[in-house]
Every structure is written in structure tokens, then in C-alpha cells.
Amino acid sequence: MATFFGEVLSVYSRAVEEDDEDLEENEEDEQIRRELEEKREVQLHWSPEVSDSLRSGNKLQCSDFILAVGYNAASFLSAYVLSSSNWDKVGHSSVWNERSRALSDQSSEESACVFYRHKDNPSVLMCQVTCYIAEDQLFQWAEKVFDCLQHRGLNVTVLSDCSVADYKTADYLCGSSAPFLRSLHTSAFSNQHVCQSLEQPNIVTGLSAAVLNHCQVHHIAAVVYQCYSDVIGPDSVTMETYKPALTKLGRSIQLDTSPSTDVLRKVIRTTDIQSNLYI
Amino acid sequence: MFISSQTSPPSFKDYTLVMPAVAVGNVGQLAVDLIVSTLNMSRVGFLHTDCLIPMAGNNPYATCKEDAEELHTAGEVYTTAELKLAVLQIRAPILQTKSKKFRQLLVSWIKTSGFSRTVVLSSSHAYQRDDQQLQGTPLRYLITPSLLKVSADALKELGWKEMERVPAYPGLTDTNTEPRLCIPGGGIAKGLYTDSCAEDLPLAVLLLFCSEGDNIPDAFALVNHLNDWLHMLDSHSPEPNKWKIPSSWNLLFGSGIPPALY
Numbered sequence: 015m016a017t018f019f020g021e022v023l024s025v026y027s028r029a030v031e032e033d034d035e036d037l038e039e040n041e042e043d044e045q046i047r048r049e050l051e052e053k054r055e056v057q058l059h060w061s062p063e064v065s066d067s068l069r070s071g072n073k074l075q076c077s078d079f080i081l082a083v084g085y086n087a088a089s090f091l092s093a094y095v096l097s098s099s100n101w102d103k104v105g106h107s108s109v110w111n112e113r114s115r116a117l118s119d120q121s122s123e124e125s126a127c128v129f130y131r132h133k134d135n136p137s138v139l140m141c142q143v144t145c146y147i148a149e150d151q152l153f154q155w156a157e158k159v160f161d162c163l164q165h166r167g168l169n170v171t172v173l174s175d176c177s178v179a180d181y182k183t184a185d186y187l188c189g190s191s192a193p194f195l196r197s198l199h200t201s202a203f204s205n206q207h208v209c210q211s212l213e214q215p216n217i218v219t220g221l222s223a224a225v226l227n228h229c230q231v232h233h234i235a236a237v238v239y240q241c242y243s244d245v246i247g248p249d250s251v252t253m254e255t256y257k258p259a260l261t262k263l264g265r266s267i268q269l270d271t272s273p274s275t276d277v278l279r280k281v282i283r284t285t286d287i288q289s290n291l292y293i
Numbered sequence: 294m295f296i297s298s299q300t301s302p303p304s305f306k307d308y309t310l311v312m313p314a315v316a317v318g319n320v321g322q323l324a325v326d327l328i329v330s331t332l333n334m335s336r337v338g339f340l341h342t343d344c345l346i347p348m349a350g351n352n353p354y355a356t357c358k359e360d361a362e363e364l365h366t367a368g369e370v371y372t373t374a375e376l377k378l379a380v381l382q383i384r385a386p387i388l389q390t391k392s393k394k395f396r397q398l399l400v401s402w403i404k405t406s407g408f409s410r411t412v413v414l415s416s417s418h419a420y421q422r423d424d425q426q427l428q429g430t431p432l433r434y435l436i437t438p439s440l441l442k443v444s445a446d447a448l449k450e451l452g453w454k455e456m457e458r459v460p461a462y463p464g465l466t467d468t469n470t471e472p473r474l475c476i477p478g479g480g481i482a483k484g485l486y487t488d489s490c491a492e493d494l495p496l497a498v499l500l501l502f503c504s505e506g507d508n509i510p511d512a513f514a515l516v517n518h519l520n521d522w523l524h525m526l527d528s529h530s531p532e533p534n535k536w537k538i539p540s541s542w543n544l545l546f547g548s549g550i551p552p553a554l555y
Binding site: 047051149150152153154156157181182183184185186187198199200201211212213214215216217218219220222223224226227230231238 | 296339341342343346347348349350351352353355361362363364366367388390391540541542543544545547548549550551552
């Protein structure tokens with residue numbers, strides 16, 4: 015497409031690109047494709063204790079699975095829940111995709127998607143995801159993780175970050191309304207609501223959607239709490255928005271209702287380093 | 294693949310399946326939305342596959358507050374028993390590397406379900422039409438030999454225009470190269486059609502030349518065109534715009550604007 019000034023722009027289309035996939039593909043191409051696909055596979059690494067029990071056919075006994083997707087949600091768990099030091103790290107998952115750093119160090123990869131288990135109540139499992147999981151890996155991630163969990167009596171709570179720019183509403187959103195929480199749940203979920211349900215035409219995408227889809231077709235009670243925030247990067251006000259979502263789970267999780275400023279500062283400082291370019 | 298949402302799996306024997314191809318302007322998907330919402334069809338199951346990018350939302354066809362809270366996913370099947378009609382709605386793009394696998398899954402599901410015929414709604418880039426395609430109506434059809442056998446008379450009566458084959462090298466009159474089928478921007482429509490020809494599946498593709506933008510008029514054109522054939526709605530009804538726009542179509546162009554602007 016050419017514009018008024020003559021420069022040629024490529025036209026964006028929502029349609030899937032027409033590719034000549036029917037053309038004969040040579041063996042080498044096929045091998046490269048296969049190897050790439052293998053490399054993109056989602057890997058789960060459990061602690062020796064957990065992998066032993068999984069190997070013997072015993073799935074993880076789990077009554078509550080709390081999944082935090084995004085920096086705010088993950089930091090919320092770090093500051094309000096995990097700080098009580100009642101949690102054991104039981105595993106992590108690793109994904110390789112176009113946004114993985116070529117020379118990423120082992121520790122940062124291991125901390126991008128971590129599973130924790132409650133010390134006193136081992137049926138409470140928690141997962142923090144801060145890495146990018148590509149579109150073709152989402153389905154697989156949900157399949158693999160839920161394959162390790164006992165489905166009976168399982169309750170899934172997903173906390174997820176979202177930009178308020180992605181929120182559609184007929185009324186103009188004034189600045190003071192963000193951050194706010196919206197929920198979306200599977201038909202097996204029957205608890206009462208802590209916030210408004212996500213209005214059409216808003217949708218949930220990414221890992222939360224993959225988890226919801228999986229839970230819906232497998233009749234697992236699951237709810238996603240999506241926090242719409244107007245701040246890029248973790249901040250304490252946005253994190254606080256998640257509080258009502260977890261106070262509902264009070265029986266299984268001790269929520270540290272007022273974390274010390276030291277804890278919060280530590281969580282927030284990590285992103286400050288990148289944003290001091292113009293100071 | 295197909296997972297029933299009811300206690301007993303639905304029977305699709307002798308049903309007609311209508312499904313979209315994710316294509317230019319999402320015209321097929323919009324047309325399917327109109328069918329589901331107008332005929333008040335009920336969801337019978339999900340298309341749960343790794344070929345679709347996951348998404349979820351509340352009921353896109355909600356009519357009141359009570360039925361708004363219901364989880365809907367990227368691939369869902371709806372039916373209406375009176376018309377013996379089943380509709381597959383696809384709400385997310387197909388992963389590019391998995392489009393072939395998706396087509397294979399669909400073809401095998403269509404075969405095992407016993408649908409009497411399948412209609413794929415698609416669209417194609419208007420700017421890539423050749424000279425012969427520029428003339429007349431923007432609507433085209435394609436039909437597999439096995440469906441042509443039973444629907445030849447109906448098609449003759451409708452007087453539809455078949456999708457033209459285009460020369461492989463435009464401008465060159467080489468008798469050795471056969472003109473080929475080309476649906477630019479048509480998503481899996483072409484692949485599904487060729488697969489169905491090979492598998493002897495009764496399938497038709499209805500498509501429309503269009504451009505990206507406000508594609509609601511295109512969706513109406515396509516669904517009316519389909520209705521001429523399938524008679525889902527009484528075409529002699531007095532109201533001109535009898536299709537019901539689903540509630541999820543609002544805010545198509547974004548949120549409300551700040552009142553302080555004026």
C-alpha cells in the first residue's frame with residue numbers, strides 16, 4: 015500500500031499469512047523445523063521428592079493452585095504471601111522462545127517460572143510466571159502442569175497483569191479508576207465474587223486464557239483475576255488490588271496484609287534499574 | 294479435539310456444518326456470529342486444540358445480565374436441532390506452524406461426525422483480484438465434486454459465480470501451465486477445499502472479496518448469500534435487517550472518548 019507521500023507500507027492483516035506450505039519441503043528444512051519444535055518444548059523441573067512421586071504415578075495432591083502471571087501479580091505473591099517463609103520451592107519450568115536471551119544465565123531462567131509449596135499445608139501450590147511464554151507454548155504449558163496435579167477438589171486461582179489500554183468500555187476511563195480488578199471463571203467455579211465479572215467485548219489472552227480453557231474442558235473450578243493497571247512495571251498500588259482475590263482463600267493462605275516497606279522496595283527496585291536512563 | 298460440554302455427546306448425523314476460515318477482515322467469523330446469535334443456537338462443545346491461540350471471555354451472545362457470565366473459548370460448536378445445523382466458531386488465529394495439522398484435525402472430525410455437508414465461510418484480499426474477478430458480484434463459491442453431485446440443481450438455480458482459477462504466470466499465455474486456484478488472505482479455506490477434494494468430502498467454500506476495515510457490511514453480505522442457499526431465516530420476512538448483532542460486537546473501534554474533548 016502506498017501512502018499520500020509515496021512511501022510503501024506493508025498492510026497489516028489479521029488473516030493468517032498465505033504460505034506456500036504445500037511446496038515440497040526438503041529434508042534439511044524439515045529437520046531444522048523439527049529441531050526447533052523440540053527446543054521450544056516446555057520443560058518442567060521438579061524437586062527430587064516431587065519427581066519421585068510423579069514417577070511412581072502419584073500426582074501432586076493439590077487443593078489450591080495459585081498462579082501469578084506478570085510482574086505485578088508475581089511481586090504481589092512475593093511481598094504478601096511468600097515473605098512469610100513458609101514456602102518451599104518445589105520446581106520450575108523453562109521455556110525457550112524468540113524472547114529468551116541468547117546468553118541468559120541459569121539463575122534468571124530458573125526464577126522466571128517457579129513453583130512453591132506450603133510447608134504446613136502441602137496441598138497449596140503456587141506458581142509465579144514472569145517470563146514470556148510464546149503463543150504456541152501456552153497450550154502445552156497448561157497441559158503439562160495440570161498433568162502433574164490431582165484434579166479432584168482442585169481450585170485454581172490465576173492473578174494476571176494487564177494494561178488498562180487494553181480495557182474497552184463505553185464510558186471514558188478517567189485516570190483515577192485504575193488499577194481495578196475483573197474476574198472470569200469456568201462453569202465449575204461456584205464461589206461468590208470478589209469483583210466485577212469481565213465485561214464483553216473484553217477478553218483474556220495468554221497464559222491465563224490457556225489455563226482457563228484447560229480447566230473449562232476438564233471441569234476444574236478456576237477463576238482469573240485480571241488487574242488492569244496504568245503503570246508499567248510493578249508498583250505497590252497495583253499489587254494491593256489483588257488483595258481481595260486472595261483474602262477469599264484465607265483458610266489455606268496466610269496473607270501478610272501489610273508487608274514491610276523493605277520487602278516492597280526490594281520487589282520494585284528490580285525494574286527501576288532499567289528505567290533510570292533519562293535521570 | 295472436540296470435547297462435548299454436555300453429559301451426552303451430541304449427534305451431528307446429517308447436520309450441515311457451517312464454519313469460518315480466519316481470513317481477511319474476519320468476515321467468516323462475523324457471519325458465523327450473526328448465525329449463532331440470530332438462531333439462538335446452543336453450545337454443545339469445545340474445539341480444544343493446541344493449533345489455536347488460547348483466549349477466553351464471557352458470553353459473546355449475552356442478551357441479559359443473567360446469561361452474561363459464562364465462559365467461552367477460542368473454538369466452540371453450536372447447534373440447532375430444528376434446522377439440523379451445526380456451527381463451528383473460531384475466535385482466535387490459527388498458529389501458523391500448525392495450520393496443516395489443524396486442517397487434518399478438522400477433516401477427520403468432520404468425517405467421523407457424519408455431517409452431510411460443510412460450508413466454509415471465507416474472504417479474500419480485494420486488491421489481489423485479477424481483471425475477470427473485478428467484474429460483477431464480489432461473492433464466489435467453490436464446491437467439491439462429491440457435494441456438486443447432490444447440489445448441482447440448487448446451485449444452478451442460485452446462479453452463483455464460481456471462484457476463477459488464475460493463470461500461474463499472469464500475462465503469459467503458456468498452454469502448458471494450468472490455471473490454479475488462489476485465495477490470497479483466505480486462511481485455511483483453500484487447504485480445506487483441496488483436502489476435501491482429495492478425501493471426497495462434501496464441502497463448499499463461500500467467499501467474498503474485501504479489505505480490512507469495518508467488515509460488518511461484508512459479514513451481512515456473506516451471511517445473506519449463505520441464507521439464499523441454506524434458508525436459515527425466512528427470506529421473505531418483512532424486516533429488512535433480520536440478523537441479530539451480538540452484544541460482543543460493540544466497541545469495535547475502541548473505548549469511549551473523553552468528554553473533555555468537546
